Amino acid sequence: MTFALAGMLSGVWVTRMPALKDTFGLGAGTVGLVLLVWGVAAIAAMQGLRALIARTGSRKVLRYSTPATAVSFALLGLAPNFGALLAAVAVFGMAFGLTDVSMNAQGSVVERAARRPEMNRMHAGWCVGAMSGGLLGAATAALGLSFGAAVLVVGVLALPLALALSGTYLPDPPASAETAAGRGRLPGVVYLIGAIAFLAFMAEGAVADWSGLLLHDDLGATQAVAALAYPAFEAAMLLSRLVGDRARTLLGSRALLTGAGAGTFLGMLVVLLAPNVPLALAGFFLTGLMVSVIVPTMISLAGTAAPGQSAASVAQVGAMGYGGLLLGPVVIGGIAEGTSVHTGLAIVLALSVAIVVGVRRVPTGATADIARERDLQPV
Numbered sequence: 001m002t003f004a005l006a007g008m009l010s011g012v013w014v015t016r017m018p019a020l021k022d023t024f025g026l027g028a029g030t031v032g033l034v035l036l037v038w039g040v041a042a043i044a045a046m047q048g049l050r051a052l053i054a055r056t057g058s059r060k061v062l063r064y065s066t067p068a069t070a071v072s073f074a075l076l077g078l079a080p081n082f083g084a085l086l087a088a089v090a091v092f093g094m095a096f097g098l099t100d101v102s103m104n105a106q107g108s109v110v111e112r113a114a115r116r117p118e119m120n121r122m123h124a125g126w127c128v129g130a131m132s133g134g135l136l137g138a139a140t141a142a143l144g145l146s147f148g149a150a151v152l153v154v155g156v157l158a159l160p161l162a163l164a165l166s167g168t169y170l171p172d173p174p175a176s177a178e179t180a181a182g183r184g185r186l187p188g189v190v191y192l193i194g195a196i197a198f199l200a201f202m203a204e205g206a207v208a209d210w211s212g213l214l215l216h217d218d219l220g221a222t223q224a225v226a227a228l229a230y231p232a233f234e235a236a237m238l239l240s241r242l243v244g245d246r247a248r249t250l251l252g253s254r255a256l257l258t259g260a261g262a263g264t265f266l267g268m269l270v271v272l273l274a275p276n277v278p279l280a281l282a283g284f285f286l287t288g289l290m291v292s293v294i295v296p297t298m299i300s301l302a303g304t305a306a307p308g309q310s311a312a313s314v315a316q317v318g319a320m321g322y323g324g325l326l327l328g329p330v331v332i333g334g335i336a337e338g339t340s341v342h343t344g345l346a347i348v349l350a351l352s353v354a355i356v357v358g359v360r361r362v363p364t365g366a367t368a369d370i371a372r373e374r375d376l377q378p379v
Contacts, residue, residue, distance in 0.1 A: 011133020032333020074155025263290030
């Protein structure tokens with residue numbers, strides 16, 4: 001439910017990007033600046049989380065960060081001008097970053113308690129929320145609601161659920177062990193996993209943040225139709241993540257990740273060559289099917305790559321991954337400003353190739369067998 005709640009807020013946020021652009025009279029490059037502020041704030045919060053989560057654990061962080069995320073999302077709707085919007089986006093980014101990385105650390109706790117892979121299914125919860133938020137965003141666009149009205153209402157409605165979830169989390173490993181580990185040096189494989197997560201997050205973010213604008217600006221879709229690109233993408237991610245843990249157990253992490261990277265390349269190629277909106281939507285759907293398993297699998301790998309340092313490893317990989325979300329909008333926005341969103345999204349092809357190459361460099365012991373129950377130790 002925490003993953004779903006965060007996904008819902010994200011879904012509304014990205015599907016109303018065209019409305020945000022129109023409300024404040026922004027160009028593609030300035031939209032990229034807004035997303036940059038969000039990403040910088042999220043990463044700044046995550047950088048401090050490695051030590052914080054080692055001291056207090058993911059459960060305590062989530063109890064505060066999840067309600068704070070809902071409140072800060074609502075505040076976006078009250079911004080009277082562009083300067084105030086940037087300040088509100090920074091606050092939202094910090095709260096969202098804390099929630100995201102701590103819920104993934106909590107997910108690692110759940111995996112070890114269950115003694116089986118669960119991360120893909122937890123991220124499927126994100127997809128359910130993102131689809132709901134995407135459809136909600138499309139509905140608010142069809143009803144003619146402004147960006148401010150949409151995010152204010154959704155944030156207020158999300159707050160009671162965030163408060164209700166605060167008492168449901170599992171206890172973290174003993175604080176003394178995690179605190180000592182959180183201050184130590186992480187093994188190199190964690191940073192390699194983080195680099196692959198960086199590439200995958202960048203690819204996901206590119207589609208999430210710019211798919212609607214591609215359909216609207218380059219293919220002439222209405223705002224309501226353009227808003228459907230993101231829920232279609234998330235629907236595909238949901239279907240894939242529901243079976244991702246099983247596929248990982250059967251195929252092994254390396255084979256699964258290699259196939260996902262290659263499939264992401266093919267899906268985005270369909271999008272970029274599509275002459276009309278329906279075919280582009282089909283391409284986004286295929287891309288979602290393929291790219292969806294990469295991030296949760298890398299986060300799961302991070303949770304077991306450094307024994308005794310699970311929370312710190314997840315926090316490090318999360319911070320590196322969000323660097324991809326930070327860089328992606330800036331790069332694509334810059335390219336789109338001088339050319340088109342269509343041209344900017346071509347970067348996803350290069351990212352897909354880099355993921356396939358990167359996975360081959362990950363040591364076999366860190367990818368091949370940790371999906372099996374015997375390698376996931378109980379808390």
